Amino acid sequence: xxxxxxxxxxxxxxxxxxxxxxxxxxxxxxxxxxxxxxxxxxxxxxxxxxxxxxxxxxxxxxxxxxxxxxxxxxxxxxxxxxxxxxxxxxxxxxxxxxxxxxxxxxxxxxxxxxxxxxxxxxxxxxxxxxxxxxxxxxxxxxxxxxxxxxxxxxxxxxxxxxxxxxxxxxxxxxxxxxxxxxxxxxxxxxxxxxxxxxxxxxxxxxxxxxxxxxxxxxxxxxxxxxxxxxxxxxxxxxxxxxxxxxxxxxxxxxxxxxxxxxxxxxxxxxxxxxxxxxxxxxxxxxxxxxxxxxxxxxxxxxxxxxxxxxxxxxxxxxxxxxxxxxxxxxxxxxxxxxxxxxxxxxxxxxxxxxxxxxxxxxxxxx
Numbered sequence: 001x002x003x004x005x006x007x008x009x010x011x012x013x014x015x016x017x018x019x020x021x022x023x024x025x026x027x028x029x030x031x032x033x034x035x036x037x038x039x040x041x042x043x044x045x046x047x048x049x050x051x052x053x054x055x056x057x058x059x060x061x062x063x064x065x066x067x068x069x070x071x072x073x074x075x076x077x078x079x080x081x082x083x084x085x086x087x088x089x090x091x092x093x094x095x096x097x098x099x100x101x102x103x104x105x106x107x108x109x110x111x112x113x114x115x116x117x118x119x120x121x122x123x124x125x126x127x128x129x130x131x132x133x134x135x136x137x138x139x140x141x142x143x144x145x146x147x148x149x150x151x152x153x154x155x156x157x158x159x160x161x162x163x164x165x166x167x168x169x170x171x172x173x174x175x176x177x178x179x180x181x182x183x184x185x186x187x188x189x190x191x192x193x194x195x196x197x198x199x200x201x202x203x204x205x206x207x208x209x210x211x212x213x214x215x216x217x218x219x220x221x222x223x224x225x226x227x228x229x230x231x232x233x234x235x236x237x238x239x240x241x242x243x244x245x246x247x248x249x250x251x252x253x254x255x256x257x258x259x260x261x262x263x264x265x266x267x268x269x270x271x272x273x274x275x276x277x278x279x280x281x282x283x284x285x286x287x288x289x290x291x292x293x294x295x296x297x298x299x300x301x302x303x304x305x306x307x308x309x310x311x312x313x314x315x316x317x318x319x320x321x322x323x324x325x326x327x328x329x330x331x332x333x334x335x336x337x338x339x340x341x342x343x344x345x346x347x348x349x350x351x352x353x354x355x356x357x358x359x360x361x362x363x364x365x366x
Contacts, residue, residue, distance in 0.1 A: 004036075004038075004062055004063070005036065005087075005088075006036045006037050006038040006063070006088045007035050007036045007037065007088060007089065007090060007109065007113075008032075008035060008036075008037050008038075008088050008089075008090040008091070008092055008105070008109050008167070009037070009038050009039075009040055009082075009083070009086035009087075009088040009090070009091050009092070009170075010028065010037060010038070010039045010040065010091075010092045010093075010094060010105070011039075011040050011042060011078075011079055011082035011083050011086070011091060011092065011093050011094075012024070012039055012040065012041050012042070012082075012093075012094055012095065012096045013042050013043075013044075013075050013078035013079055013082070013093075013095070013096070014041050014042065014043045014044070014046065014050045014051075014054070014078075014096045015043065015044045015046050015050065015073075016046045016047065016048045016050060017046070017048075017050050017096040017097060018046065018048045018049055018050040018052075018053040020096050020097060020098055021041065021050065021053050021054055021057060021096060022053070022057065023098065024039075024096055024098060024102075025039060025057055025061065025063075025064060027098075027102045028102055028105075031102040031103045031105055031106065032105060032106060033106060035106055035109060037063060038063045038064070038065060038086075038088065039063060039064055039065070040065045040066075040067065040082045040085060040086065041054040041064070041065070041066045041067070041096070042066075042067045042069065042078040042079070042081055042082040043066065043067070043068050043069065043078075044069050044072065044073050044074075044078060045068060045069060045070050045071075051066055051068040054066035055068075065085075067081060067082060067085060069081065071298060072297055072298070073296060073297030073298070074182055074183050074184070074297045075164075075184075075187065076180065076181060076182055076183065076184035076186075076187040076190065077182030077183065077297070079093050079187045080177060080180055080182055080187070083170070083173050083177070084173075084174065084177060086170065087170075088170065089169065089170055090109055090112045090113070090167055090168070090169060090170060091167065091168055091169075091170050091173055092105060092108065092109070092166070092167040092168075093164065093165070093166055093167075093168075093187070093188075094122075094164070094165045095164055095165070098209060099208055099209045099210070100122060100164070100165040100206065100208075100209075101122070101165075101206040101207055101208075101209065103206075104122060104204050104205075104206045105167070107204050108120040108122065108166075108167040108204050109167060111202045111204070112167055112168075112169055116200070116202055117199075117200045117201055117202035118168065118169050118172045118199040118200050118201070119166060119167070119168045119169075119172065119191070119192070119195075119199055119200075119201045119202075120166060120167045120168075120201075120202045120203070120204060121158065121159075121160055121161075121163050121165075121166045121188065121201065121202070121203045121204070122160075122163055122165030122166060122167075122203075122204055122206045123159045123160035123163060123203040123204065123205055123206070124160055124163070124205070124206065124207075124208045125159040125160050125205075126159050126160070126203045126204075126205045127204070127205030128205045128206075128207070153189065153193050153230055153233050153234070154189065154192040154193045154197070156192070156197050156201075158192065158201060158203070159203055160203065161186075161188060161189050161192055162186055162188070162189065163188055164186070164187075164188065165206065166188050168191070172195070172199055173191070176191055176194040176195055179194045180194060181228075181229055181232060181241055183228075183241055183242065183297065184226070184228075184229045184241070186226055186229070189226075189229065190229060190233075193233050228241040228244050228245055229241060231244050232244065242294055242295070242353075242357070243353050245290075245293060245294040246290060246294050246349070246352070246353045246356070247349055247353075249286055249289045249290050249293070249294060250286060250349060250352070252285070252286075252289065253282040253283070253285055253286040254282070256278075256281055256282045256285045256286075257278045257279065257281065257282035258278070259278075260274075260277060260278035260281040260282065261274050261275060261277075261278035264277050264278060280313075283312060283313055283316045284309065286312075286316075287308070287309050287312040287360075290356070291305065291308070291361075295361045298361050300360075300361070308360045308361070311359050311360045312356060312360050315351075315352055315355045315356050315359060315360060316352055318351070318355070319348045319349075319351040319352040319355070320348060322347050322348055322351045323344040323345060323347060323348030323351075324344065326340075326343055326344050326347045326348075327340045327341055327343060327344025327345075328340070328344075330343050330344075
């Protein structure tokens, strides 16, 4: 019996989209025609049982596969894992919300097979492409701004670098995969930035459809992920995205600290008492914001969150001692207060981030 060898693997990241999967498989079956294909649903352990639906479909159709990720979240990471699990010469990425037009996939694959391009982007802004009714006004505005920022990052003109609908030669994807950021939201931008202008790109217009079921993954966290990716790439990839978020959260903690300190003093507490209360308030705020944003893909809940908060207190307490120790040593050595102060902050922040990643949020960091 000859093994099934698809020409294209269609990677579809999913979260709480169980109702869309059967219809999407049917649409792909009609759209792909004679092209051998498979679809790989990569599900982040959806509470609505999306992975169960995907596995049921896989039992009925050999062209359907499912990867269930437990304890990990993130659209880019799901796309990376799905693509790297494929053996087909071409890999396409699309959403499960039925907003991407599957009927243009054959044209996208044809451009790859003819070697016209190594990456083909499904674009809302070329030819007959349109965002139609698929975008709210707010999301459309955010997309325009993000597109301009992305163009600066990738250093070349692409009409729709923010598209979540694209196809790529597998060897190209595998070459850039080690440089991609798994915690990102817009993986195409990361791929284009990672290829450094060395690949040929084509675009195929499509009409962005209205959402049928499920909820949009575009939220405040997605915006922060994109900004983090930009900063990560601007720094040459030397600064992890999580560390950037962790540092930003720490900066907001300063404001919380000062507000709490002022409130404590106005309430009649001594400075030492007010300062201690403000420190605890700032650390508590930092923990919860980091848990919500920086480590959203491994968010602590319930008793685990309480235990994590206590560990965070300890980590930050030791980090404060490291901050003071390094700053004091440098100040005694050269008497430059600002160099000593900055060095102390850097050491403290680096210590807090590293130990928080190891002790508080234990899973593998990106």
